[in-house]
Amino acid sequence: MGYLIYLQKSFLRDPKRHISFFVAVTCSFILPLLISVYRDSSAYGMEQYLLDKTKGVTYHISNADEDDMAYFENIPGLSSPAFDEGIIYLSILSDEEWKNKETVVFYDNLIQKQAALSGNERLIISGYNYENAHGISTDTGGYLSAQKLLLIINLFIILISSFAIQSAYKSHLNQFSSDMGKLVSLGAETKHIAMIFAFEFAAIFCMASVCSVFVSVGMMKFLLGSFLEMQNVKELSWLLFHVEPQNIFLHLFLFFVSFAAVFFFTIKKYARCSVFEIIHRQTNENFKKHKYKRFKILSSPSASLARLWRQRTNKTFNSCLLTSVPIVTVFMIVFSGIMIGFDSLKTESEYDIRLSINDAETFGGFAPEDVNLIKGISGVEAISAEYEIPPDKYTVVSDDPSAIPLPVRILRYSDLDSAKTPLSEHEIAVCKNQNLSSYSIGDTLEIGLSDHYSESSGIVSLSLLVTEFTDAKSADWAVDIYLSDSFYEKIISMEPINIIEIKLTDPSASSHVQSVLQTYFPGAEYEITNHQETVDAVLYTSPGIYLLILFLFFIIFLFVTVILYAKLSDYIENSRGIIRSLYTIGASIRDIRLSYIKQDIKAAFCACVIPLLFCVPFIMLASDSFDIIETFLIKVLPFYMIMALFIIAAYIHPVYRTLKNVMKRI
Amino acid sequence: MDIVSVKNLTKTFTQGTDKIFALKNVSFSIKPGETVAIIGQSGSGKTTLLNLIGGIEKPTSGNVEIDGISLQSSSDSELSKIRRQKIGYIFQDFNLIPVLTAEENIVMPLLLDSKKINKKHLHSITDFLGITERMKHLPSELSGGQKQRVAIARALINRPGLILADEPTGNLDKNTADEIMQLLLEINRNGTTVILVTHEEKYADMCQRKLYISDGIISET
Numbered sequence: 071m072g073y074l075i076y077l078q079k080s081f082l083r084d085p086k087r088h089i090s091f092f093v094a095v096t097c098s099f100i101l102p103l104l105i106s107v108y109r110d111s112s113a114y115g116m117e118q119y120l121l122d123k124t125k126g127v128t129y130h131i132s133n134a135d136e137d138d139m140a141y142f143e144n145i146p147g148l149s150s151p152a153f154d155e156g157i158i159y160l161s162i163l164s165d166e167e168w169k170n171k172e173t174v175v176f177y178d179n180l181i182q183k184q185a186a187l188s189g190n191e192r193l194i195i196s197g198y199n200y201e202n203a204h205g206i207s208t209d210t211g212g213y214l215s216a217q218k219l220l221l222i223i224n225l226f227i228i229l230i231s232s233f234a235i236q237s238a239y240k241s242h243l244n245q246f247s248s249d250m251g252k253l254v255s256l257g258a259e260t261k262h263i264a265m266i267f268a269f270e271f272a273a274i275f276c277m278a279s280v281c282s283v284f285v286s287v288g289m290m291k292f293l294l295g296s297f298l299e300m301q302n303v304k305e306l307s308w309l310l311f312h313v314e315p316q317n318i319f320l321h322l323f324l325f326f327v328s329f330a331a332v333f334f335f336t337i338k339k340y341a342r343c344s345v346f347e348i349i350h351r352q353t354n355e356n357f358k359k360h361k362y363k364r365f366k367i368l369s370s371p372s373a374s375l376a377r378l379w380r381q382r383t384n385k386t387f388n389s390c391l392l393t394s395v396p397i398v399t400v401f402m403i404v405f406s407g408i409m410i411g412f413d414s415l416k417t418e419s420e421y422d423i424r425l426s427i428n429d430a431e432t433f434g435g436f437a438p439e440d441v442n443l444i445k446g447i448s449g450v451e452a453i454s455a456e457y458e459i460p461p462d463k464y465t466v467v468s469d470d471p472s473a474i475p476l477p478v479r480i481l482r483y484s485d486l487d488s489a490k491t492p493l494s495e496h497e498i499a500v501c502k503n504q505n506l507s508s509y510s511i512g513d514t515l516e517i518g519l520s521d522h523y524s525e526s527s528g529i530v531s532l533s534l535l536v537t538e539f540t541d542a543k544s545a546d547w548a549v550d551i552y553l554s555d556s557f558y559e560k561i562i563s564m565e566p567i568n569i570i571e572i573k574l575t576d577p578s579a580s581s582h583v584q585s586v587l588q589t590y591f592p593g594a595e596y597e598i599t600n601h602q603e604t605v606d607a608v609l610y611t612s613p614g615i616y617l618l619i620l621f622l623f624f625i626i627f628l629f630v631t632v633i634l635y636a637k638l639s640d641y642i643e644n645s646r647g648i649i650r651s652l653y654t655i656g657a658s659i660r661d662i663r664l665s666y667i668k669q670d671i672k673a674a675f676c677a678c679v680i681p682l683l684f685c686v687p688f689i690m691l692a693s694d695s696f697d698i699i700e701t702f703l704i705k706v707l708p709f710y711m712i713m714a715l716f717i718i719a720a721y722i723h724p725v726y727r728t729l730k731n732v733m734k735r736i
Numbered sequence: 737m738d739i740v741s742v743k744n745l746t747k748t749f750t751q752g753t754d755k756i757f758a759l760k761n762v763s764f765s766i767k768p769g770e771t772v773a774i775i776g777q778s779g780s781g782k783t784t785l786l787n788l789i790g791g792i793e794k795p796t797s798g799n800v801e802i803d804g805i806s807l808q809s810s811s812d813s814e815l816s817k818i819r820r821q822k823i824g825y826i827f828q829d830f831n832l833i834p835v836l837t838a839e840e841n842i843v844m845p846l847l848l849d850s851k852k853i854n855k856k857h858l859h860s861i862t863d864f865l866g867i868t869e870r871m872k873h874l875p876s877e878l879s880g881g882q883k884q885r886v887a888i889a890r891a892l893i894n895r896p897g898l899i900l901a902d903e904p905t906g907n908l909d910k911n912t913a914d915e916i917m918q919l920l921l922e923i924n925r926n927g928t929t930v931i932l933v934t935h936e937e938k939y940a941d942m943c944q945r946k947l948y949i950s951d952g953i954i955s956e957t
Contacts, residue, residue, distance in 0.1 A: 365840050371848045382835040651831040654792055655890060656820025657848050658813045736792075 076266055077273070080246065090632045091242045092274050097629030098231035099282030099325060101622065102224045106317050107290040109220045115300065115308030116213055117205035124198040127161040128168060129181055132594030133192040134158045141188040145180060147173075156594070161203075168200040194428070194594045213307065224321070227400060232328040234393045238633045240336055241640055243267065264337045271333050279322050287313055289621055297614020306607055371657065375665030380672065386641040387673035390721070391680070393637075394630045398717065399681040401626050402710065403688050405619060409705050410689070412608065412615055421454065421571035422580055424599040425587055429460075433595045435566020440591075444570060447586050449579030453572050457565040461548060466505075467516035467531065476505050477548040478517050482558050488540055493554040499538035501550040511536055515551070577602045627716055635724045642666065642728035653736055663729050667722065674721035678714040685710075737804055739898055739929050740766040740789055745798035747784055747952075758784040760952040762798070766945075768897060771921065771930045773940035776949035782933045783902055785949065789931065790823055790900050791815040803897065820845050824891025824899045824928075828906035830883040832875040832890075838882075839871040842889045849894065861889045865919065881912035888919060892928075899923060899930045905939060917942060 081088050124130075127149070131142070134156055142151040142160055149161040160181070167173040178197060185193045199208065207213045243250075250263050294311040301308050368374040425444070427433060441455050465475035483493050493499065498515065500506060509515065518531040534551065542550065553561070574580060580602035587598050645666075652662055689702055745762040748755050758781045766772050776782045787793040789800055791807045800807045802822055807815060819825070832841045842862070843853050862868040865885040875883055884904060891899055901920060905913035917939050924930045932943060940946050948955045 365836075365843070365847075367847050367850060367852065369850065371850060374847045374850070378836070378840075647831075648833050648835070651833050652844070652848070653816075654790070654819070654825045654827070654831060655845050655848070656816050656818075656823075656894075658816035660812065661816070661848065 074269065077270055080249070080270075084245070087242065087245055087636070088270075088274075090636055091238060092278060094238050094629060094632045094636075095235060095274055095278040095329075096281045096285075097625050097632070098235055099278055099322075100286050100625045102227050102231070102321055102325075103282055103286035103318065104290060104622070105220055105224050105227070106321050107287055107311075107313055109217060109224075110312045110314045110317055111290070111294060111309050112213075112220075112307065113217065113314075114312030115310045116207050118301075118310055119308040120202050120207060121205045124203040125159060126203050127159045128174075128177070128198060128203060129158075129160040130196045130198075131158040131160070131181070131185065132156060132194040132196065134190065138188045138190055138193065141184045142181070145184070148177065148180075165200065168203075174199075192433070192593065192595075223400075223404075225324075228321070228324050228328060230396045230400065231325075232332060234397065234629070234633060235329060236332040236336070237389050237393055238636060239332055241637050243336055245640065260337075267333070267337060271329070275326065275329060279325075283318055283322075287318075293614045293618055293621075297617070298611050300607060300611070306604060371661040372664035372668060375652075375657070375661065376668035376672075379665060379669045383641075383645070384669070384673075386637055387669065390634050390637050391673060391677055393633050394677045394717065394720075395680045397626055397630055398677070398713070399684045401622065402681050402685040402706075402713075404622070405709065406685055406689055406702070406706050408615060408619065412612070413705075420573070422574040422577060422600070422602050423572040423583060423587070424601070425570045425572065425591065426458075426597045426599070427568050427591075428595050428597060433593075435568050436570055441567070441570065443590060444572065444587070447583055449574050449576065449583050451573045451575040453570055455567045455570050457562045457567055458569045459562075459565070460568075462520055464517045465520045466549060467518045475520055477520070479548050479550045480558070480561070481550055481552050482555055483552040484555050486540060486542055486552050488542065490538070493537060493552070493557075495554060495557045495560075496532070496534055497537045497554065498534040499540050499552040500536050501542050502539050503549050506549055509536055511539065517551075574602075577605070623713065627713075627720070630717070631720045634720050638670070638721070638724040639728045642725055642732060646732050649732055650736055659733055659736075663726075663733065666725055666729055670721055670725045671718075674718045677717050677721060682710060737768075738765040738801070739768045739770075739803055740931070741801040741804075742785075742789065743799045743801075745785075745788060745800065746796045747781070747788060747793070748796045757952045759788070759795075759954075762952070762954045764947060764954060764956065766929060766931065768929055769924070769927055770945060771924045771932065771943040772945045772947060773943035774931065774933045774947045774949060775935060775937070775940045777935065780949045781952045782935075782949055785954075786900050786902050786931065786933050790825055791819055816848075820849055821894055822896050822898060824888075824894070824896040826884070826887050826891050826899065826901040826904045828903040830875070830880075830887045830907075832883055832886060834875050837872050837874055838867060838878065838886045841875070841886055842871075842893055844890060845894045857895075858893065861892050864922075865889050879912075880908050881915065884908060884912075884916050885919070888916070888923075892923065897929060899928055901930060901932045903933055903935070905934070905936070913939075 131138070134153070136153055139151050139153055139158060142148070142158055144150075145160075147163055147167060149163055152159045162168040162174070162177055167177075174197070178195075181195055181197075185195060201208050246267075253263060254260075291311055294309065299309055299311060300306050301310065366374065366377060368377060425436075427435060435457070436455060441453065444450060444453055459480050461479050462477050464478040464480060466478055468475070483499060486499065500509070500515070506515075513536050515534045515536055516531065517534065534553075540552070572583065574583060580600050584598055584600050587596075591598075649662055653659070685706075689706070742765065743763050745759055746757070747759040748757050750756070762785065774782050774785060784793065788795050789802075791800070791802075791810070795808065798808075802818055805814075805818060807818065810818065825831075832838075833844065836844070839858075843858065846853055859868065862871060865888060867882055867885045867889065870878055870882055870886075875886070878886065884907075888904075899920070904920065905916055908916060920930050920932065921942060930943075932939065934940055945956065
């Protein structure tokens with residue numbers, strides 16, 4: 071009870087100090103919680119997308135008639151077929167069998183046989199693995215790595231927050247060191263002192279947890295509900311507001327552990343100090359022996375004094391920089407990342423709509439009549455018809471019949487950034503890939519059509535001479551090979567057209583053209599991708615993105631400001647003795663004020679420039695995907711300038727204001 | 737010409753609705769080369785008077801002139817210049833800057849004047865005060881007597897005509913206090929005017945003049 075009474079008295083005596091520490095802790099919780107809610111929403115979006123796509127079953131047999139149902143009934147191990155809008159749905163009944171690849175292959179073959187028996191050549195069978203059908207993503211390269219990245223960013227932010235809070239907590243405790251000293255001198259034990267601050271720590275932690283959860287969940291609900299929720303947009307991941315309570319508790323637990331460690335080590339330091347040291351802790355730093363540096367008299371007293379302060383009492387400013395620079399840097403990188411990603415989605419593709427045909431070898435490609443039909447649709451300005459080699463069409467021919475076929479992606483040599491000497495026919499450049507580690511220059515790579523394409527026309531097999539290994543990025547699951555442009559064109563010319571890119575006279579005509587295309591090409595083998603739909607979705611979300619950035623900016627700026635305010639005000643307050651000494655020996659108020667402001671300005675300048683120095687390499691790294699200089703100059707840099715002004719104000723204002731107060735009472 | 741001229745000096749403080757007179761209509765003058773002791777009980781207004789003479793505080797009314805220059809009509813920068821060049825201040829609690837070495841503390845008034853350090857002058861002062869060996873030490877590494885000697889050296893570095901000493905022996909043991917007092921008298925013998933605030937009659941008796949202050953009113957014996 072006594073502890074609580076002390077806390078109450080302490081709070082009433084100096085509420086500003088307790089509130090500012092509470093605000094700092096709350097702000098430090100909000101950013102990771104926001105990211106956690108976003109991560110949960112993205113995971114939930116992905117789950118709903120997969121459930122929507124797979125309908126929770128193993129097989130979708132498209133282009134079917136109700137008569138075809140009979141061929142898929144009473145198959146042992148499979149569910150009874152269900153028919154809906156030209157699609158037959160079937161599922162493997164046993165979860166164990168579904169998870170087992172060998173039994174899945176067995177059922178695949180069985181379904182294919184039954185499809186062949188039906189005589190309906192237009193049937194398209196799509197199979198889904200157990201995980202996807204249960205809403206679990208297996209996209210290790212995209213979705214899962216993004217989730218992992220968000221988790222790592224969150225842990226990193228928690229770590230940085232812990233350092234910032236440690237520093238804020240130390241200066242918070244320093245303000246009560248005199249109280250602690252008095253209590254110790256009156257007979258209080260270290261454990262009693264620790265208990266008082268443990269109560270305060272627990273109270274602040276609980277209140278900050280509740281407030282931060284309320285603010286972050288509420289903010290994300292508002293932003294997702296009003297602007298950012300994404301569903302049924304083909305090229306974008308689904309995003310649906312969702313909160314996993316266990317993730318929130320996990321984050322709070324991590325904060326608790328890191329802050330408890332901060333609390334423990336800070337209090338432990340006090341336990342080792344004598345009463346005299348505790349009482350004089352506020353000025354103790356000044357007594358520490360510094361490395362002797364030559365005393366230099368510069369042109370003006372303020373410049374000489376500023377130099378002296380930097381040499382002897384810059385610890386507070388260094389600690390302010392250690393707090394503000396990482397936080398601002400992380401924010402700027404996140405901000406640049408959002409802006410770059412945002413602009414990359416908004417960047418107009420050359421064509422507005424893509425019409426493709428799956429398995430053109432089976433269904434036949436687009437005929438000249440189809441091309442003319444599309445050209446005749448109102449709103450279509452231009453089209454481009456071409457053949458795109460499916461990534462699963464060719465595989466590396468292996469001597470080992472039991473080896474899993476390795477897919478080959480065939481690409482144009484001229485598309486390679488590092489293209490050197492032109493290749494002749496049957497010469498190839500190959501991406502460095504662990505799957506081809508046994509190959510060297512001069513070896514022959516045999517490629518052939520994969521089983522699924524073996525009955526189609528075109529090139530059945532090729533012997534290609536490896537003349538170059540490239541450093542270009544390649545997929546892990548396939549081998550990228552580059553053919554000479556002429557040889558590539560020769561292969562393409564023998565294949566049917568499977569892609570038609572459509573440019574519209576006006577992007578607003580996209581939904582009209584899309585619906586006409588759906589009427590002309592209704593089969594499941596056709597796929598229509600409307601790029602304009604993505605652009606529209608991004609434009610729809612943009613106010614939400616900007617609001618989110620503003621909110622993040624506000625929270626981060628509040629966090630940094632509160633910590634800086636406490637540290638810098640304390641610094642000036644603790645320099646009161648020095649200021650008074652200087653004044654009495656003849657320093658003018660102006661010179662004293664200028665000397666501290668000059669010391670402060672240098673720190674503020676570093677606080678503005680260093681994050682930019684970290685941010686620019688990140689932007690340079692991101693620039694290999696597309697041109698972001700414009701994004702940087704138009705959005706990131708002006709925003710950074712505004713942020714820099716706020717940072718400068720956060721550094722200058724507390725020093726200026728406290729100096730003014732101190733000078734008044736000199 | 738008087739080095740210090742105090743005319744009708746009044747200083748009041750407000751405590752709630754009460755007006756407290758620290759000094760009431762005080763007038764006196766001090767000639768160059770004098771040693772003057774200001775004596776009085778705690779809270780009698782001694783330090784306030786010294787702060788007003790040093791231009792650290794502003795009077796409610798009245799005027800102080802140092803070497804014929806009115807402090808009340810001087811700007812902040814002019815006041816600072818007077819404090820730097822005409823006055824040397826010595827405090828009971830030394831008022832040394834803890835992050836600077838003894839030498840840096842001593843030459844601080846030169847830095848504030850953007851003047852170059854005259855090593856010869858510096859050494860003559862530190863030799864005179866017996867602190868040459870302690871020049872590279874921080875105040876926290878010096879004894880009370882050494883700190884006060886550093887403070888005296890700092891007060892002397894700009895060759896001021898007036899030394900204001902606010903209970904310079906208050907924080908020192910008897911022997912050290914006697915030594916410091918002798919040093920101040922030695923400084924006075926070299927032509928510097930010394931105004932000493934003290935409550936010890938013994939040290940006041942060493943001065944040429946004694947000004948008694950009680951309830952803000954000054955009287956001379």
